[in-house]
Amino acid sequence: MEKIGLYLGCNIPLKAPDIEQSIRKILPVLGIEPVDLQGASCCPAWGTAPSFDLNTWCAISSRNITIAEAQGVDIMTGCNSCFGVLSEAKHFLDDPARRKAVNQSLAAINREFKGTSDIYHVAHVLHRKVGVEKIRENLKYSLGGLKIAVQTGCHTLWPSDVYKIKEDNPYYPTILRDLCEATGATVPHYSRLESCCGMGGMRSTDVEKSLKLFRDKLLSIKEETDADLIVTTCSSCFLQFDMSQPILKERGLIDFEPIPTFYYTQLLALAMGCDPAQVAALSQIDRSGIISEIQSEQRLIKEVA
Structure with a gap:
């Protein structure tokens, strides 16, 4: 069974926990094992760090991504905003200078962004990894x-x-x-x-x-x-x-x-x-x-x- 890191974000666990339960119940039946990302935080949402400092945003986002990297899994979000924030932060870290600056910040908590985990939305996982026939x-x-x-x-x-x-x-x-x-x-x-x-x-x-x-x-x-x-x-x-x-x-x-x-x-x-x-x-x-x-x-x- 393929494992994937379940990134819940804020809206789903706080306002719609039944959505979380639906994700957890159907995926194993369809051959996907959702793995909890231990210690994950806010993505952070567009109106917070991304609106005032790009390196701060990328440091927070990349910390979440490093959790998946350490667990050897890709990330699957159930929230469109989380998908967009994490995906775009990863794109920003293609810039060597920004990646260096962010990794200097992450070093303070003994982490390093490597870029080895891809970012999926649950719809992508169902459509591309599971498939409509299954x-x-x-x-x-x-x-x-x-x-x-x-x-x-x-x-x-x-x-x-x-x-x-x-x-x-x-x-x-x-x-x-x-x-x-x-x-x-x-x-x-x-x-x-x-x-x-x-x-x-x-x-x-x-x-x-x-x-x-x-x-x-x-x-x-x-x-x-x-x-x-x-x-x-x-x-x-x-x-x-x-x-x-x-x-x-x-x-x-x-x-x-x-x-x-x-x-x-x-x-x-x-x-x-x-x-x-x-x-x-x-x-x-x-x-x-x-x-x-x-x-x-x-x-x-x-x-x-």
């Missing part, structure tokens, strides 16, 4: 007939020129679509597919602008796909879709019921037969109806004799 083989329930609107999120897409592991075309992302289609669901395209949902720095500095951007995207999804559910591989996007749809509904800014939203590994865990109370327990939007639909008896996949 996902199909491990489904207990088929999602045939359901329509999914996918939300890839920004920080696995750009800046694409510095990412080693990435989409073939960041302006037409297909990884999450492929993963959702592997469950049997239909994944229609919509015009604002690659657009930002308004989470992150915008949400923390100007809520109204964030909600406007989010509403534009949500209306595109509703009007162009009429999706049964929304699926993302970004923990921040998940939080935005889950907490902001009820706000828009309460203000009368949308005239439809909030669309249930899942992180992809939650959806896959449900389709593989995992207990919803463990892998999809926390949300502001009521997901009980769609969860019951996903795990209904008529969706059980029958073995062919």
Whole structure:
């Protein structure tokens, strides 16, 4: 079984621990062993060290990477921002002068950045290391007939020129679509597919602008796909879709019921037969109806004799 370092970041363990449980439950079944990165810290997030000092940022990020290097594994994140921060920090350390300066800082804690561990997102691991065929083989329930609107999120897409592991075309992302289609669901395209949902720095500095951007995207999804559910591989996007749809509904800014939203590994865990109370327990939007639909008896996949 291939091992990979599980880098949880902040959002998932603090705000969505059921996402963590879904990752831990499905990966071993699919041939991937998640290994805890002992002593890992914040990536650090874009609004902290990366915004004021590049060497400080790279020192903190590279310390996290050295933990994976010492354990002999690559890094897998469940958070788009963590993926972007760690990937771009590693890219910055291709510069010999910056690497020397950062390693001088790391020497104070007896560490050295070597650059031997690659940075993956969980979507990359599922798509490239596991593959859609193995996902199909491990489904207990088929999602045939359901329509999914996918939300890839920004920080696995750009800046694409510095990412080693990435989409073939960041302006037409297909990884999450492929993963959702592997469950049997239909994944229609919509015009604002690659657009930002308004989470992150915008949400923390100007809520109204964030909600406007989010509403534009949500209306595109509703009007162009009429999706049964929304699926993302970004923990921040998940939080935005889950907490902001009820706000828009309460203000009368949308005239439809909030669309249930899942992180992809939650959806896959449900389709593989995992207990919803463990892998999809926390949300502001009521997901009980769609969860019951996903795990209904008529969706059980029958073995062919």
